[in-house]
Amino acid sequence: MSRTLGYARCSTNETRQDVERQKRELRDMGAEEIYFEYDSGAKIHREELHRVLTDIREGDTLVVTEISRLTRSLKQLCDILELAENKRLYVRIGAFTIDCRKGRIDPMTMAMFQMMGIFAQLEREMTVDRIKSGLENARAKGRKLGRRKITVEDLPPKVIEFWPMYEAGEISKSVYASMCGVSRPTIYSYIALLSDQASG
DSSP states (O other): OOOEEEEEEESOTTOHHHHHHHHHHHHHTTOSEEEEEEOOTTOSOOHHHHHHHHHOOTTOEEEESOHHHHOSOHHHHHHHHHHHHHHTOEEEETTEEEEOTTSOOOHHHHHHHHHHHHHHHHHHHHHHHHHHHHHHHHHHTTOOOSOOOOOGGGSOHHHHHHHHHHHTTSSOHHHHHHHHTOOHHHHHHHHHHHHHHHHO
16 A cells, blocks of 8 residues: 655754654645654655655655755755665655556656756855855954854843852752753853863
């Protein structure tokens, strides 16, 4: 029995709502199972993409909200289309469809999707160029790049409030992190900062 598998991707885990939106749209497109991850569309080796392309079987349907979620590499898009032909898949990317259940892609459809792939890759490369240009311009003006160094004044109030309890050995690092509502790596950096301040 054929299945409908969905794939969703977002570049960073700071915009989880974006993936949730994609998942809702994929369910509306009939996805019974959804593979999702936070990774760059330009990255060729992505764990969940590899999983869905491995798990999908002949006659199944693959649904993606837009081509840039699937890949921003024209070469990878061509590889995926070849896989779709070999596995005789039905592929839906947004409103566009590719029916490979007869074992081949119509030449016009193939050309159209390759053009979409070219634009997805071009958009990615233009974004990278804009970022590089902006960084070079900032360096030329003598600006310091990177995150501003955090100071004690930047720490959340709860970190300061519960610091005496941690310093007195009344709570562990894990409990301290939980009480402050931050992760363990974050509390480690805060502790180091406060320790330096105390010993300075």
